[in-house]
Amino acid sequence: MQTEKTKFENLEKWEGMLAKCIRCGYCYEHCPMFKYTRWESDAPRAKNILAHGLLTGEVELTPAVAEKSFNCFFCKRCEAACSSGVKITDIMLDLRRDLVKLGYNGPGTTSITDRSCARCLQCVRACPHDAREFIDGEGIVVDPVKCKSCGICVEICPIEAITIPLSFGTDKVELEQRAVEFLHSRESAKVIMYACNWSYHPDIQNSRLPESELEEKEYEILVNLCGGRIDQNLLLTPFLNQAWGVLVGVCPDGECNHDGNEAAKKRVKRMKETLENLDINPDRIHLVQIPAGDKQLCQAEIDTFMEKINQMGPIR
Amino acid sequence: MNTVDIPRLREIVGEKNIKTDPLDLYAYGADASVYHASPWVIVRPDNTGQVQKLMAYANDAKIPVVPRGGGSGMCGQTVAIQGGILLDMKNMNRILEINMPDVYCRVEPGVVDDDLNAALKPYGVFYPPTPASSRIATIGGEIGNNASGVRSVKYGATRDAVMGMKVVLANGDLVTLGAHTRVEASGYQLHKLIVGSEGTLGVVVEAIIGFVPIPEFRCLGVANFDTLRDAGNAIADIMASGTIPSMLELVDDVAIKAVNKTMNLGLKEVAASLLFEADGKVMEAVEYEVQKMKEICEKNNGADLWYSFDAKEREQIFMGRKKLFPALSQFDTSMASTSLADDMAVPYSKMADMAAKIHEAAEKNGIVMTAYGHCGSGCMHTKIMMDTSKKEQWAGAKRAIAEIYEYVNSIHGTTSAEHGIGISKADAFRTEKMDSLKMMAAVKAALDPNNILNPGKLQQAPEDWVTATDLRYAVNS
Ligand SMILES: Cc1cc2nc3c(=O)[nH]c(=O)nc-3n(C[C@H](O)[C@H](O)[C@H](O)COP(=O)(O)OP(=O)(O)OC[C@H]3O[C@@H](n4cnc5c(N)ncnc54)[C@H](O)[C@@H]3O)c2cc1C
Ligand code: SF4
Numbered sequence A: 001m002q003t004e005k006t007k008f009e010n011l012e013k014w015e016g017m018l019a020k021c022i023r024c025g026y027c028y029e030h031c032p033m034f035k036y037t038r039w040e041s042d043a044p045r046a047k048n049i050l051a052h053g054l055l056t057g058e059v060e061l062t063p064a065v066a067e068k069s070f071n072c073f074f075c076k077r078c079e080a081a082c083s084s085g086v087k088i089t090d091i092m093l094d095l096r097r098d099l100v101k102l103g104y105n106g107p108g109t110t111s112i113t114d115r116s117c118a119r120c121l122q123c124v125r126a127c128p129h130d131a132r133e134f135i136d137g138e139g140i141v142v143d144p145v146k147c148k149s150c151g152i153c154v155e156i157c158p159i160e161a162i163t164i165p166l167s168f169g170t171d172k173v174e175l176e177q178r179a180v181e182f183l184h185s186r187e188s189a190k191v192i193m194y195a196c197n198w199s200y201h202p203d204i205q206n207s208r209l210p211e212s213e214l215e216e217k218e219y220e221i222l223v224n225l226c227g228g229r230i231d232q233n234l235l236l237t238p239f240l241n242q243a244w245g246v247l248v249g250v251c252p253d254g255e256c257n258h259d260g261n262e263a264a265k266k267r268v269k270r271m272k273e274t275l276e277n278l279d280i281n282p283d284r285i286h287l288v289q290i291p292a293g294d295k296q297l298c299q300a301e302i303d304t305f306m307e308k309i310n311q312m313g314p315i316r
Numbered sequence B: 001m002n003t004v005d006i007p008r009l010r011e012i013v014g015e016k017n018i019k020t021d022p023l024d025l026y027a028y029g030a031d032a033s034v035y036h037a038s039p040w041v042i043v044r045p046d047n048t049g050q051v052q053k054l055m056a057y058a059n060d061a062k063i064p065v066v067p068r069g070g071g072s073g074m075c076g077q078t079v080a081i082q083g084g085i086l087l088d089m090k091n092m093n094r095i096l097e098i099n100m101p102d103v104y105c106r107v108e109p110g111v112v113d114d115d116l117n118a119a120l121k122p123y124g125v126f127y128p129p130t131p132a133s134s135r136i137a138t139i140g141g142e143i144g145n146n147a148s149g150v151r152s153v154k155y156g157a158t159r160d161a162v163m164g165m166k167v168v169l170a171n172g173d174l175v176t177l178g179a180h181t182r183v184e185a186s187g188y189q190l191h192k193l194i195v196g197s198e199g200t201l202g203v204v205v206e207a208i209i210g211f212v213p214i215p216e217f218r219c220l221g222v223a224n225f226d227t228l229r230d231a232g233n234a235i236a237d238i239m240a241s242g243t244i245p246s247m248l249e250l251v252d253d254v255a256i257k258a259v260n261k262t263m264n265l266g267l268k269e270v271a272a273s274l275l276f277e278a279d280g281k282v283m284e285a286v287e288y289e290v291q292k293m294k295e296i297c298e299k300n301n302g303a304d305l306w307y308s309f310d311a312k313e314r315e316q317i318f319m320g321r322k323k324l325f326p327a328l329s330q331f332d333t334s335m336a337s338t339s340l341a342d343d344m345a346v347p348y349s350k351m352a353d354m355a356a357k358i359h360e361a362a363e364k365n366g367i368v369m370t371a372y373g374h375c376g377s378g379c380m381h382t383k384i385m386m387d388t389s390k391k392e393q394w395a396g397a398k399r400a401i402a403e404i405y406e407y408v409n410s411i412h413g414t415t416s417a418e419h420g421i422g423i424s425k426a427d428a429f430r431t432e433k434m435d436s437l438k439m440m441a442a443v444k445a446a447l448d449p450n451n452i453l454n455p456g457k458l459q460q461a462p463e464d465w466v467t468a469t470d471l472r473y474a475v476n477s
């Protein structure tokens, strides 16, 4: 066991905390990765179990284990749900530090830059976590410990050279697809809400409702992780597919870990201008700011917006 | 050891519903118990037909199958002690029907309790057995463990709510049990037998469960006591008085301290607190019940009496209770909170003695234990807090647990009120059920002749619970 511990010199200090994790599983309920793949091994509890296994030597360090350890969007929903106070993301970060030293670099959910990069360095300036650096001879290098997978660099890159290889359904192409699918799935479909994963939307989490309950469904909540990832296409696509309105949910001022809410505000504002130019009521797109954990407020905002949209009727 | 024909499993559930990487197997080797053992393969069926085919295959090949819902069981129920196929039921998660006129709903086993209640809420009804783990517990797992919760004192446990079900047997046959009606008089009530069978008799693929109206008024009261005995007497008096609490919860000093530490609720750190609640459609009637419970507490030296109808105030107190179990993890930096001897039930009049016995056994054996629980149903919860890295602490825990169950047995209590038996409580279970072990073995042999369904659990579990599998903790010295 000694050798395993020396190997993981940053992780080692969490051994006691890993024993305190009671493995109740409360943390996986809202984890976007679990919600997407529905495999427990993609959920935060499994991360703790694997970290324990690495420390004791029961789990062999393979590229697959390393890759898994680089998967996380740092929404910290797991930590909010865990009242054993397990510092899940801190543990993961220390594991990442060790893995980097051992020659693993992810990428998992961290961003990568492909060779078409034009070296404009906009992403380096935009990254809220100082994770991107330009190194002569190497180009843009991403620090997989610092990168918090917010996706802001992906949005800002003018030539789309940046990707997050493992998106867990939060990739904008997939989001657009799901928006379109919903809007064409039933007559009642009117609104798409893009919610960041911090705003605890009041949706059914991990079960499926009976078809009869969904026939009259008017809106769909799509989790896009961070408001900073929203771009014009994402906002426009629903309108091109018969949507009556689009709602964007982000964190309150000063509460977003990535300042993604500020970026979202700008994009929504621009979208309002576009709608006005097209002679469409700009109130059909609306941004709400919801503190983490406030399901009630989120539902109330949705209800108010739906009422307004229903008064406006479809776009003619 | 029989080997699994992975290509055959792939054929049944498809490539995307099977996992064989050691890292996945290891991650699925745990639940909320002290155990760990990796299965050989994880399979995630999407429908009943697939479950039937999987069972028929496993039965022929004599490979163990462990059904798993949320994996939140606390006694090792879903730890694959003999390896085999881990059947992850979380993809069969459709709420199939909400039938208001006939007052039932039909659900697949992977439906999460909180989700079901969110879906029922617009109809003004709720599914009442709800354990504290409702955010991840699935209906299948609740059936497996016969889960119950804080409101079971009034509304009953899972067994009371289940009206019928569809079950895939060990050989792959599909059977429909129970009825779509509230009552059913004759026969063996086989659906009720499946409830609490911990995945050892069949795989539930659909359940018909009843629900009840959400009460218009809830009123929650709190009373503090300087001794556990006074609190225990208050419980017995309340239950004997004919009052109908919708919740009656005891928390001891250890538990109060832990909740204060994690949740900052500012609860007074006394020897014991009682939470009592009544609910109903008529405010005066609800207040009458609460008032009566309050008076009984007062008579038994209860202090700081307080009650409220206000949802926010109630929620704050109730959250403390709901998060109690995980909060115990933070009791002391060098100790972890383990699920052991965690949920015995004893006659009401013995609650105080039981709590005293728990504290005594803990002290004697160098560990910390807390006593709390759904006292309205006679259920006492405990947690053992200890330094899990030390061998001698495990030895102490083992001695304390043996003493505690001996006492439970002597006062005609039962080993498990809600979390089930699994591996950790099998020893005490065998002693308690001495007279019916043969009957249980006969039922098991009749339904599962090859012993493939969750083998090594309940009466089949190893004698020594400490060495039954690897412990999930790093035990160093
Ligand atoms: C923090 C915490 C608090 C808890 N509080 C309570 C509480 O208040 N009350 C309570 O009763 N329990 C409680 N539990 C224990 C546990 O969460 C519940 O018993 C819960 O019902 C288990 O559900 P699950 O979906 O996680 O089941 P699992 O743990 O996955 O499975 C439980 C059993 O059911 C079997 N099973 C699962 N699905 C099926 C199926 N489809 N067919 C046949 N068998 C199946 C499994 O084989 C296993 O034996 C708590 C657990 C934790 C960690
Ligand atoms: S990290 Fe917290 S919420 Fe997750 S399993 Fe461990 S104790 Fe439970």
Ligand code: SF4
Pocket: A030, A031, A032, A033, A043, A044, A071, A072, A073, A074, A075, A076, A077, A078, A079, A088, A089
């Ligand atoms: S921080 Fe978010 S994405 Fe990461 S493990 Fe926790 S819940 Fe999942």
Ligand code: SF4
Pocket: A110, A111, A126, A127, A128, A129, A130, A131, A132, A142, A146, A147, A148, A149, A150, A151, A152, A153, A154
């Ligand atoms: S902007 Fe976000 S996703 Fe891009 S490198 Fe920085 S932290 Fe990572």
